[in-house]
Amino acid sequence: MHSLISVIVSGVAVGCVYALIALGFTLIYKATEVVNFAQGELLMIGAFVAYSFIVLWGWGYWAAIAATMIVVAVIGFLIDAVILRRIIGQPQFSVVMLTIGLGFVLRAVGTMIWGTSSLVLPTPFAGAINVGGVVVSSTTLSMMVGAVFLCGAVGMFFGLTRVGVAMQAASQNQLAAYYMGVPVKLLFSLVWAISGGIAAIAGVLIAPVTLVDSNLGFLGLKAFAAAVLGGFGSVPGALVGGVLIGLLEQLSSWYVTADMKDIAAYVALLAVLFVRPQGLLGSVGRKKV
Amino acid sequence: MTSAILDVANIETHYGPIAALRGISLAVEEGKITTILGSNGAGKTTVLKTIAGALDPTRGQVRLQGQEIQGMAPDAIARKGIAHVPEGREIFPFLSVGQNLMMGAYARSDRSAMAADLDRVLSYFPRLVELRTRAAGTLSGGEQQMVAIGRALMSRPRVLLLDEPSLGLSPRLVKEVLDVIVRINRDDKLSVLLVEQNVAQALQIAHYGYVMELGRVVMADTCDQLRTKADIQEFYLGMRADDAGPNRRWKKKTWR
Structure with a gap:
């Protein structure tokens, strides 16, 4: 029984990180209507950069996290401001291809700089905590706490700050936001920066579980499935979808076979989309022209 | 035209190959209400959009207090002091009414004056007070129009552009909205x-x-002069000095 609970706990923990990546997808999509298929690669870069700070340059864990977040946020900002701005207005297809291409480029850059072998990211989280008879490792706990904390911070930013509300406004009615004097393009680039920062943290959080290598970017596809499962464009949907996919993965490898783990996300996605094409929490026809 | 706060000189605006404006010149006098009349497709909305920067004129100048603003981005023009209430209101549907209004003041940083302006806008549209926390998309058309105008006023504009504020409103609401414009x-x-x-x-x-x-x-x-002109009366006000009475009815029947 306890082992089932610990499977659930670790599923939720991994799911929390998926939720973070899915949140990045959703924020960019809501703001700019671009599906950023390079989101997973931003996460990979985040993990690599954190490795450099901690292992190669000997920074402390927390300082390294902060620095990593800033570096990847800047990368996200520049991707939007320098590259994507130029082809906005072109067919959606070319924008999608561009982000996929960017993913490949980032993966190649990652391999060139950090090599192909899997790296171990040391963390200060050691040992385990006994919560009501269930032993939870500190690493697992760090993933959950980190994700919840980050989601709360992002939610507060969008709901309460002037710039956050303006980002919502720009996503709901771009032209009207321009008429209010909102520098819409700058805000969109900032949304990319925020998504990049979130992806970086997600990368740092999941690194102890997966090791750091250039394949880390493929987590982006699972998180994409999570975002679609929850209803693409819905923030609560992304979070619920992420946790559900993480949970399903662990449970299916526990009950069925370990090989089931990698396809569970997509099987669940297919099943849900057959019944609810808009996703679990997605809404139909909400987008206004 | 020395007192013109906004001066539009010979602007031409195109939608692709189609010329929507073929050399428009007009001036908005400081402190006055200036109106543009015309039938559908005359280009009235295009004039406002060109002034607000949503469209760029291919020729001509738009001057705000003598400074040329044509071709600037719409957000930059808004920060210069031109507030545009677009046709169809264009509010932020999922933000609350209060958030919508405060978005109008996005470019400002004088918090106490902003709070005072918010009170003033709510005094113009008292109905919005109780709706402050509601999502603006759930409001009626007239209430949304109030939000759109109030939001524009929150920027403390030097010039207010209003595109068909009475569109789709009941006659009573039309009067209410226009009265507020006069008051402001x-x-x-x-x-x-x-x-x-x-x-x-x-x-x-x-x-x-x-x-x-x-x-x-x-x-x-x-406008006093325009009201008395025969063309205006005929085309826009539905009056016709010589068509009333049995004479016209009889004429209408002749071709039968």
């Missing part, structure tokens, strides 16, 4: 450029009027 103009000496389908009402509240047809200004005069 009178109390704050705010310069207004009003595009309105409701010609009779527009001529009543505005000081100066331009009549547009097919992308050109065909008539410009004070």
Whole structure:
């Protein structure tokens, strides 16, 4: 029984990180209507950069996290401001291809700089905590706490700050936001920066579980499935979808076979989309022209 | 035209290959309500969009207090002091009414003055007070129009552009909205450029009027004068001095 609970706990923990990546997808999509298929690669870069700070340059864990977040946020900002701005207005297809291409480029850059072998990211989280008879490792706990904390911070930013509300406004009615004097393009680039920062943290959080290598970017596809499962464009949907996919993965490898783990996300996605094409929490026809 | 706060000189605006404006010149006098009249497709909305920067003119100048602003980005023009209430209101549907109003003041940082302006806007539209926390998309058309105008006022504009504020409103609401425009103009000496389908009402509240047809200004005069012109009465006010009475009915029957 306890082992089932610990499977659930670790599923939720991994799911929390998926939720973070899915949140990045959703924020960019809501703001700019671009599906950023390079989101997973931003996460990979985040993990690599954190490795450099901690292992190669000997920074402390927390300082390294902060620095990593800033570096990847800047990368996200520049991707939007320098590259994507130029082809906005072109067919959606070319924008999608561009982000996929960017993913490949980032993966190649990652391999060139950090090599192909899997790296171990040391963390200060050691040992385990006994919560009501269930032993939870500190690493697992760090993933959950980190994700919840980050989601709360992002939610507060969008709901309460002037710039956050303006980002919502720009996503709901771009032209009207321009008429209010909102520098819409700058805000969109900032949304990319925020998504990049979130992806970086997600990368740092999941690194102890997966090791750091250039394949880390493929987590982006699972998180994409999570975002679609929850209803693409819905923030609560992304979070619920992420946790559900993480949970399903662990449970299916526990009950069925370990090989089931990698396809569970997509099987669940297919099943849900057959019944609810808009996703679990997605809404139909909400987008206004 | 020395007192013109907004001066539009010979602008030409194209939608692709189609010329929507073929050399429009008009001026908005400081502290006055100026109106643009014209039938559908005359280019009234295009004039406002060009001034607000949503469209770039291919030729001509738009000057705000002597400074050329044509071709600037719409957000930069908004920060210069031109507030545009677009056709169809264009509020932020999922933000609350209060958030919508505060978005109008996005470019400002004088918090205490902003709070005072919010109170003032709510005094113009008292109905919005109880709706402050509601999502603006759930409001009725008239209430949304109030939000759109209030939001524009929150930026403390030098010039207010209003595109058909009475569109789709009941006659009573039309009067309510236009009364507020008159009040704002009178109390704050705010310069207004009003595009309105409701010609009779527009001529009543505005000081100066331009009549547009097919992308050109065909008539410009004070509204008192415009009201007395035969063309205006015939085409826009539905009056016709010589068509009333049995004479016309009889004429209509002749071709049968």
